[in-house]
Structure formats: structure tokens, C-alpha cells
Amino acid sequence: MKKNIVLFLILFLVVQFYVIAQPQLQEQPVPVVSPEVKQDNSVVFRLRAPEAKSVQLTGTMTPGHSKLDMVKNEDGIFEITIGPFDSDYHGYNFIVDGIITLDPNNNIVVRDGSYYENRLIIPGKLTDVYDVKDVPHGKLTAVWYPSPTFGMQRRMLVYTPYEYENSTKSYPVLYLLHGGGGDEEAWVSQGHANYILDNLIAQGQVEPTIVVIPNGSIGQQAAPNDRSNSYSAKVDRAIDMRSMYSGKYEESIANDIIPYVEKNYRVIKDANHRALAGLSMGGLHVLNTFMFHPDMFGYINVMSSGWFTTDEKMYADGDKRLSEIAMTLNKTVKCLRFTQGGPDDIAYNNGKEMLKVFDKNKIKYEFSEMPGGHSWNVWRQDLKDFVPRMFN
């Protein structure tokens, strides 16, 4: 074998040739570095765009997701320095003459629904929990399950902890729901939920847990690249709006998803070993699901969600239902947690008002908030903070 290493060495040029021959649509004399995180955690963003009139930066680290003008230098490179920032993952885009673009020099692109952005990593204590570290990794599997409720196959992601494969044990399950416009990949792409679990399990802070991440947009079977060719974005939206208020998705969680998981995985089948969490629209799915199945989940986190404050009938109906289930809920749920991204969160007031109805019905819960608004910065942290609370 060793003598043949020579052949490998010679193949270097060939390989280099094919790498170089990849499409190079962006003619860039010298690549610019972007984003550049400085020693003090301030960040320089750069884009070579000699033909552009204006380039702006927008993202979760610009105040209110505002657009900041970048300044063009004599080489046609637009630049801006902002920060410093605390450790976190941020999402950003450039806006070139009014059109949203990705940063061609940053190959980390994350997605929530049809919303693509680059990831900025400010390294530190927080991102350490989100990081892909040298710990045992669970498996993440795209699974198609039958949904009798909707008469279709639907796609979900299932995280099984590292030890699952080589064990005969049964495991608790977290059902984790995305927000409006999103799909089953949001909690992985934006949320790094699988790596958060890997890290906290490795640290002994979370017991090995299965995480089920379904698609909560009813008109969709799956994420965009995993749908039928005939499935246009237009159809998508039309069906979604119709279906969102059918209540069927919550039925599907109880009647399709949980039975499928409990049949096909080694799972502990009681409320003490079922957790449910979701953000924004997924938070409403969580609310509805536990309100109609108050004996089903032992650990619940509603993130950035709440009833519509202007709708009095909603509050009256919710009040009535909560009065019916208060005793069951208080007995079953070990941790009912409501979290918000502070006053900037679009769901902040809704959530606060809704919790008054929970108070009135003497339902035990915890409330916490952190700055960050209605954003993945908050939801990733919520997940990190919630999962060690499960199954204790």
C-alpha cells in the first residue's frame, strides 16, 4: 500500500483543478474577510460591491433589526464596525441597493422558513453551549410518518441521544415546535437544538432524551426542498391560513405524532416523561395541546406567545377551559414555564395578559424574560434553560 502513496501525491493537481473549476460567479480579486470578530467582540462586516450604490447591514444585533448604512472605500468594499457584543449567535443579511443578500464570505447560512440569513458567532460562554463540540453526538433523523388526521405523510426530525443505539433503555421525549412560517428544520438550523442537547447531556445536566421536531405548518408536508415538485409557495400560504385555525394540528400531535413516536421508539409513555415546548405560533400549539390534554405532559415551555389581547371572547373561553382543568394541570405538570424576549417581544403584552387568566385560575407556572425580543437569540436560550428542568 505504501508505495502507492506516490500516486496519491500526484493526484494533488487533479483535485486542485476540480476545486478551482467550481463556479466562481463572484469575481473577487482578493477575498475580503467578513464577518471579522475583533478581540473586544466588536465586529467588522465587509462586502466588495463596486457597482452598488448602497449596502446596508441588518440583523438580530442591529437595534430593532434596523438597517445600518455601510461605507464604501476606494476599492469598492463596503464596511461597517459595530459592537462590542456579548457571546451569542446572531443572524444578519446585507441589503444591496434594496435587495436582501447573503454575505458571500460567510459560509454559515441558517434558515427559518423562507428566511435565510448568515450566522455571526460571538464566541464565549453562551455559544459554548450551542457549539458543535467534541462530545458524543446523538443522531438526527428525518422521518416521514403517517398522519391520519391530515391524510398525508409528513416529515419530522427526531434526535436520539448518543447512547440510544447501544442501549435497551426507554427514554423520555421532548416535543419541540417551531414558529409561524417555519418548518421542521428551524429548531436545528437556527436553534442548534441537537447540539444543545448533546452538550448538556455530556455535562450531565440533562438526562438522555429523545427530541421530536415536527412540522407545524399544516399545509406543508415538509421543508421546502423536501416537498413535492407540485407544491408551490403560493399553495402553501393559502392552505396554511385556512388550516391554522382548524385546531387540527393539535389533534395531530396527540393522535398522530405521539402515537407514532411511542410505537417506533423506546419511549417512556407517561406524562412524567413527556415534555412540550414551542415558540410563537408553536407556543400557541403548545397552549392548545396542553389545554385539551392537561394530563399528557409533565414539562411545558411556552416561548414568546400569548392570546390576542383585543379578543375578549378568547379570554372568556380560555378562562372557562382553565377553570375546568386547573386541578389536573397542577397535579400533572411539574414545570409550566412561560418565557418572553422582554418588552421588545411582539408577544410580550399578550403573554402577560394571558397569564392573568392563569393566575385567576390558580394555575402554577413560572414566568421569565430576557432581552432579545421575538428572536432566536431568546429561543435558543430558552431551550438551554428549559431542558435541564425536564424529567426531574
Place this chain on the structure above:
Amino acid sequence: MKKNIVLFLILFLVVQFYVIAQPQLQEQPVPVVSPEVKQDNSVVFRLRAPEAKSVQLTGTMTPGHSKLDMVKNEDGIFEITIGPFDSDYHGYNFIVDGIITLDPNNNIVVRDGSYYENRLIIPGKLTDVYDVKDVPHGKLTAVWYPSPTFGMQRRMLVYTPYEYENSTKSYPVLYLLHGGGGDEEAWVSQGHANYILDNLIAQGQVEPTIVVIPNGSIGQQAAPNDRSNSYSAKVDRAIDMRSMYSGKYEESIANDIIPYVEKNYRVIKDANHRALAGLSMGGLHVLNTFMFHPDMFGYINVMSSGWFTTDEKMYADGDKRLSEIAMTLNKTVKCLRFTQGGPDDIAYNNGKEMLKVFDKNKIKYEFSEMPGGHSWNVWRQDLKDFVPRMFN
């Protein structure tokens, strides 16, 4: 339960609220439709960009991946109509004042390495094979495996056919390699390899097969969003260039990947049930691997690849090695297939010249070409044509 449907109905407004409240950075008075595939399979591309000076279209359906100028109308919408085209998946981008962008009205974005583009679907016979259809779907799992060769964990995707979970049978395996600059997600995102297998298995054209899709870029552990925070694109490139010619990746296939798969999956462990295919750089990985393990694979497809035509020593060494293994290869390999994307394929001449050395050594092989150049249009078709040839 039924009386509570009322509550669900009321929640409509809330859900709508959270959907609408998603970031709307692209202010568009009326959404434009793009791409619009007409009855005759010509296609209209549109982008609303009132502030832009110029918008161009480029993609696998523009001749030579050229840039075609789009025309601005009085509403600030740039538009172009091209085609008609035969059924296929194409990839395209807009170029706005010199900067590559995605089409904000097309939510299918596919990726090969750091190259993101929108998918255009021209429906018909060919895309029917690539489609996500209502057939039993296999599972697709992201797996971290130990690589003793590189002293690190590495990520691969493993497709298990639908019946795998509820069977005790052992299965054949296809090892499927990506090209230069790519990663383990390219054959899924661009290639739809899992859906091609689903469809051809459902039609009885391919026997249920496990497909293993590793990451062939040695400096990488995984795709961009699945790497350590500390792993910058810069480091990436530097390590890749050094490692590509070490020959270690091919060792890793034989010593890390195949042993891991054969230990952890129900797999038939002989050459008659092992297939190997790869494109471009992955084609060279395929070549090297079978030349050093001529008794390991029964079915082989080298796509868009070949030795470097200007390097005489490479040909001399290859000639010598092929003369040593010709008998073994001819006995072991039931199907050795070389495919190219026609004269426009950057590897076309390399491949043709290299095959003269195979001819000289009387090694049995098949050669086929199709128009399309060095592109996923060709490689998806190659996969579709190769997999029914396996394991017969």
C-alpha cells in the same frame, strides 16, 4: 372535545398575528411571481428591485452559466423570459448590481458547499424521478462516526430504505461521494439522492439499499452549520488543500467509514453488495479507492472526473497500477461506469484520456455522456441511471 373547537377557531387571529409579525425586510407592495413556468416550459424570472441599476440571471439553464440581463419595467420589476426547457431541476441566482443574490420569491434554496442557489423545477418525466412523491420514504440520518485515520469525529448522512426498520434482513450499500468544495449534504440538497432511491425502490427498479454519504473534504468534520464555532472558512480552505493530496481520505473510506457502517448497520459485507460512486473530486476519490482496493466494490460509477492530462507521470503510475490490478478488477467489478457531461464538462478530456490507459490494460468498463457539462443536471441523471445497475 368538540365544544372546544370554538377556542381553536378564535385562536386564528393570534396565529395570523404571529405569522404576519415575522420579519418583513423585503418591502414588496404586491409579491411578484418568480420563477413562473409557462405552459410550454418557458420560464419568466422576476425581481422587484426599484433601486437597482442592473439585475442579471445566471444558472445551469443559461448557456455556459452566462449572465443574462433582465429588463426593468416602470414598476421597478426586472424580468426575463427564457426557454422553453426539457424537464429538469436547474439552479439559478440573480446578480443585483454585481452581487449574487437568491430569488426572494422562490423558497427552494439548494446548496453545494458554500454555493447557494434557487431551484427551478421544469416538471416532467425526469423531475418525476427526483420528486418527493407519495411513496414509502426511507430515513435520512446525520451520523457522527469516529475516524481513527484523522483522529476526529466526522459527520455523514445515512439513508436507510423504508423497509429497513421493520426487517431483520441485511442490505447492500452504496457509498456516494461529493465534489470539491462540497460536503455530506450536497447529494441530498442538490442531488435529492434519497428521493431518487425512494422512487426507484418503490418502482422495483432498485433493490432496497443503504446509501452512505460521507464528507470528503478532509479538513472539515461536517457541513458549515454542523462544525465547531472555531472552525472558520479560512482554516477550512487551508487544511483542505493540504489534505486533499495526502491520500488519507481514501484510507479513511476503507478503514473508518466502511468498518463503521458494517458494524452498525445490517449490511451484506462483500464486494457484490458494495457500490461506490462519486462526482468530480469525489470521482477521483472513487478512482483512488478502487485502485487500492480492487476487490472491494462490485459496482462503481466515476462521474465527471479523470486524471490531469498534462501530467505524464500520473499516467505512467496509473498505467503501472492498473496493469497490476486488471485481473482482480475485471473479476470483481460487475459494472465499472465512467460518465461525463459532454464536451462542456471540464473533466471531459481528462476522462477520455484516462480511459485510454484503462483500454490499454484491458479493463472492462462502460462510458456514457450526456449534455449538461460539469453540473448537478448531469450527476442527478447519472445517479438515477446507475442505481438500477447495482446489485444485479
